[in-house]
Amino acid sequence: xxxxxxxxxSTYSYPAAERIxxxxxxxxxxxxxxxxxxxxxxxxxxxxxxxxxxxxxxGQYMWRDLARTCESLGLPFRRPDPFPQNSVLAARVAxxxxxDGWGEAxxxxxxxxxxxxxxxxxxxxxxxxxxxxxxxxxxxxxxxxQAPENKMRLRGETEQARDxxxxxxxxxxxxxxxxxxxxDRLEAALDWAKR
Amino acid sequence: xxxxxxxxxSTYSYPAAERIxxxxxxxxxxxxxxxxxxxxxxxxxxxxxxxxxxxxxxGQYMWRDLARTCESLGLPFRRPDPFPQNSVLAARVAxxxxxDGWGEAxxxxxxxxxxxxxxxxxxxxxxxxxxxxxxxxxxxxxxxxQAPENKMRLRGETEQARDxxxxxxxxxxxxxxxxxxxxDRLEAALDWAKR
Numbered sequence: 001x002x003x004x005x006x007x008x009x010s011t012y013s014y015p016a017a018e019r020i021x022x023x024x025x026x027x028x029x030x031x032x033x034x035x036x037x038x039x040x041x042x043x044x045x046x047x048x049x050x051x052x053x054x055x056x057x058x059g060q061y062m063w064r065d066l067a068r069t070c071e072s073l074g075l076p077f078r079r080p081d082p083f084p085q086n087s088v089l090a091a092r093v094a095x096x097x098x099x100d101g102w103g104e105a106x107x108x109x110x111x112x113x114x115x116x117x118x119x120x121x122x123x124x125x126x127x128x129x130x131x132x133x134x135x136x137x138x139x140x141x142x143x144x145x146q147a148p149e150n151k152m153r154l155r156g157e158t159e160q161a162r163d164x165x166x167x168x169x170x171x172x173x174x175x176x177x178x179x180x181x182x183x184d185r186l187e188a189a190l191d192w193a194k195r
Numbered sequence: 196x197x198x199x200x201x202x203x204x205s206t207y208s209y210p211a212a213e214r215i216x217x218x219x220x221x222x223x224x225x226x227x228x229x230x231x232x233x234x235x236x237x238x239x240x241x242x243x244x245x246x247x248x249x250x251x252x253x254g255q256y257m258w259r260d261l262a263r264t265c266e267s268l269g270l271p272f273r274r275p276d277p278f279p280q281n282s283v284l285a286a287r288v289a290x291x292x293x294x295d296g297w298g299e300a301x302x303x304x305x306x307x308x309x310x311x312x313x314x315x316x317x318x319x320x321x322x323x324x325x326x327x328x329x330x331x332x333x334x335x336x337x338x339x340x341q342a343p344e345n346k347m348r349l350r351g352e353t354e355q356a357r358d359x360x361x362x363x364x365x366x367x368x369x370x371x372x373x374x375x376x377x378x379d380r381l382e383a384a385l386d387w388a389k390r
Binding site: 045055057058060061064065068072165167168179180181184185188 | 252253255256259263360362374375380
């Protein structure tokens with residue numbers, strides 16, 4: 001069992017979400033998807049936006065590196081505008097989805113919309129459209145997602161991420177608490193989880 | 196031809212320096228080692244120490260990840276104290292070494308002293324000892340390293356690194372200017388340089 005901590009505004013969570021299921025199957029590992037929010041964790045470091053915006057040279061490099069990574073994986077890529085996007089509704093909806101069994105498909109649809117199709121996942125109409133494409137009742141799902149107990153649930157997940165030492169996304173946590181950060185560490189995390 | 200930009204205080208430059216020669220040989224690529232200083236580049240971002248010290252959660256993770264990386268490569272590792280170490284003399288000496296033909300051996304000796312043997316490369320006696328182990332006249336090399344023209348040369352290299360968009364180490368730059376950052380990107384950089 002490996003916990004996959006994902007943030008819907010996070011660039012490298014996109015290739016990780018595309019890669020993890022096939023790699024986990026090949027490794028014979030079970031993966032639990034754990035949506036959370038990086039914003040509150042960044043805020044405790046004094047950041048009010050993505051570090052890629054705060055440090056322009058690093059940001060410029062990241063976009064190039066992400067484009068190369070997607071190209072090498074055969075994934076479509078278009079730089080999102082705005083960046084970062086508001087991922088709160090996507091994360092709340094995803095929690096409902098992982099309870100109901102469509103969380104993975106929804107997650108991949110969110111990343112494709114954001115990082116390949118030039119859409120803004122902070123727009124409720126976009127999330128509703130993605131839900132509709134999964135043959136779900138968007139209005140009813142969004143209502144459950146915005147209910148106070150679901151908001152609290154996401155807050156709890158984010159607090160747990162912070163308690164695990166998570167400071168970026170994607171992150172992977174093995175049952176013994178071993179932490180791996182970044183799409184580049186997915187294989188190592190699966191290896192560790194199998195030990 | 197691939198330029199390998201290395202900083203002697205940089206953690207992940209250690210495994211990169213240990214890996215690059217064999218990988219370049221296997222790829223049929225030529226590598227040019229380019230010592231530089233990250234300090235002046237960090238200062239323009241408002242950092243007066245390593246970001247691993249500024250962001251403790253990220254720093255704590257980095258030490259764990261570096262230990263795992265070294266273990267997987269069979270490299271000895273001991274967390275350096277202090278960190279980061281003053282790498283100015285090491286970089287100045289290395290420029291002499293790459294002119295005279297012993298730069299790679301010296302570089303690896305510096306990283307081993309710092310990241311495996313618990314020594315402080317900011318100490319002139321340690322650098323002199325490493326030079327002696329390479330059967331060099333330490334006093335004469337250090338005198339050349341500290342000469343004004345060599346200091347200016349290192350400053351020029353660091354300015355060139357910044358102009359290339361380098362913001363961390365190790366970095367790799369292909370002849371067309373394509374930039375790769377981090378030990379994790381060494382293979383991709385060699386692939387690119389061969390295209």
